[in-house]
Amino acid sequence: MVEHSVATSRATLRNGREATIRPLGEEDRAALLAFGQQLLQDDILYLEDDFQSNEIISRLVNAYQAENWRQVVAEADNQIIGYSSVRRLVGWSSHVADIVLLVSPDWRRSGVGVALAQAIFDAARSLGVQKIIVEMVEEQQSGRAIFERLGFNVEGALSRHTRDRQGNYHNLLILSYHI
Numbered sequence: 430m431v432e433h434s435v436a437t438s439r440a441t442l443r444n445g446r447e448a449t450i451r452p453l454g455e456e457d458r459a460a461l462l463a464f465g466q467q468l469l470q471d472d473i474l475y476l477e478d479d480f481q482s483n484e485i486i487s488r489l490v491n492a493y494q495a496e497n498w499r500q501v502v503a504e505a506d507n508q509i510i511g512y513s514s515v516r517r518l519v520g521w522s523s524h525v526a527d528i529v530l531l532v533s534p535d536w537r538r539s540g541v542g543v544a545l546a547q548a549i550f551d552a553a554r555s556l557g558v559q560k561i562i563v564e565m566v567e568e569q570q571s572g573r574a575i576f577e578r579l580g581f582n583v584e585g586a587l588s589r590h591t592r593d594r595q596g597n598y599h600n601l602l603i604l605s606y607h608i
């Protein structure tokens with residue numbers, strides 16, 4: 430069994446509320462499904478993983494102790510209000526990890542994203558990677574804004590690289606940060 434290296438912490442948000450930042454656990458299936466249900470249509474369209482799918486949520490929760498994958502949630506009022514993950518790539522990119530960051534629409538612009546990002550950067554360091562990347566479609570302006578503010582740069586753009594659940598194509602941006 431893999432020792433989980435993500436520490437639990439508390440964050441005071443800009444709206445004065447408190448959130449707990451902690452590892453995703455096996456008991457979080459229902460709460461993570463509920464989190465997925467209240468995402469915006471654009472979030473669902475632009476995310477690689479469908480957070481409204483039972484199957485995807487099960488895959489995430491079942492991986493809570495995976496060796497090369499760390500998943501962190503933000504919790505307030507006994508609800509999951511944010512999710513982030515870092516996963517080490519394989520083969521000749523095993524020194525690189527990719528990140529996902531997602532915050533509940535009702536809690537955006539309160540600092541949840543930054544609090545989760547800090548925890549997930551610590552998790553990336555604990556995985557021993559040297560570089561982290563985040564992929565997002567060009568339309569995800571908030572994602573680009575927060576990661577650029579955190580020091581990431583756009584390293585590449587792939588044209589018409591993703592196809593959303595309505596069949597529309599999007600350009601994919603790859604932002605990176607060298608640890």
Ligand SMILES: CC(C)(COP(=O)(O)OP(=O)(O)OC[C@H]1O[C@@H](n2cnc3c(N)ncnc32)[C@H](O)[C@@H]1OP(=O)(O)O)[C@@H](O)C(=O)NCCC(=O)NCCS
Binds near residue numbers: 529537571576578
């Ligand atoms: C991107 C996302 C995670 C940001 O979460 P958040 O909790 O709102 O972020 P924070 O409150 O910590 O914001 C930190 C900073 O990021 C920038 N930012 C965040 N959202 C922004 C937006 N919509 N427009 C412009 N800047 C934005 C700002 O600089 C902000 O600081 P400020 O509020 O003091 O101006 C959230 O909007 C989200 O879940 N979006 C959909 C999913 C996504 O795009 N994920 C990224 C790719 S995986």
